[in-house]
Amino acid sequence: MKIIPLFILVLTAITTNAQELEFTGELKDLQPGTKVILTDLRPRSDLKGKRFHDTAVVSNDAFRFKTKLPGAGIYVLRVGLIGQNPEHRTLYLDAGIVRLTGKRGELKTAVVSGNDGYMKDYTRFTEIMESQEVFGRKKAIYDTAMALMASTGSYEGLFKDKAFLERETKVDQEARDKTLEIAWRWLEENPASDINAYVIYTYLARQDEDKRYKAAMEKLSPSARKSFPGKMLTDKF
Known part of the structure; x- marks a missing residue:
């Protein structure tokens, strides 16, 4: 034996x-x-x-x-x-x-x-992201856009309201800016978090020419690198 x-x-x-x-x-x-x-x-x-x-x-x-x-x-x-x-x-x-x-x-x-570190980080990050007032405004804008289109059964109802389209474009840009701001701040304040590959892959995939992107990639923890988002990022990186 x-x-x-x-x-x-x-x-x-x-x-x-x-x-x-x-x-x-x-x-x-x-x-x-x-x-x-x-x-x-x-x-x-x-x-x-x-x-x-x-x-x-x-x-x-x-x-x-x-x-x-x-x-x-x-x-x-x-x-x-x-x-x-x-x-x-x-x-x-x-x-x-x-x-x-x-x-x-x-x-x-x-x-x-959950009790595990990654889950606590994921919960905290999600709460920060979802608590932003601009995302509430973006949802309200989206609901209004759907109602305008429903009024005519086509995009015509949306396109004829020029003032609304301007507000929609402005809020959409504000939401994108806020998303990037939160993601960058999270990475800077939590450099060793196991969810960082997820944050980068989900929110910063188009920012790979930013110097901060390379710095954040170099700081990924072993667990973050071994995750599926981490593997997809490191294969590209």
Whole structure:
């Protein structure tokens, strides 16, 4: 009988546990037959060449995943399929325990939390981004634009209101500027955060000629580099 050194057993256990995600959610008015699916954004994953895909157990306004992710990165939580009032939310996920609390039909405003460092950072970054007044104005502008188009059944209703178009352009630019400001400030104030590759990939992908971009890439932590966004960035970088 072969004796396996203790440090190998410990290393194996750490590696295995590092992939495990426990995701629990409570959504008021979630119907028992509703499908809740977690899926990988990338075209292919490392799970035998197949797209990562898992389905939650749903009961009593709650759902639960206990699964192994192919790695840290950007995933999509989908609640409801066609005919079930579908909604989705993009999340940065890694190993650990994640909780979501909210209401069915309002998935994007549900509270996401967890004890792991990456989740605390993701929650904090998201709260900073979503708390900005300019994004509320941008949504209001978008809703108004949709109403103007609906009034004529075409873009004509939107284009005939020149003053509104000017306001829309101004607010859209302000929102883009605020997004860049928050992303740069986050990287400067949190240089070792494990979500930094996600922040760069999601919000600063078109800023790769900026000197700050190169500096931020050089400061990425090992965990950030090993994440899927990190791998996509470093392959290009």
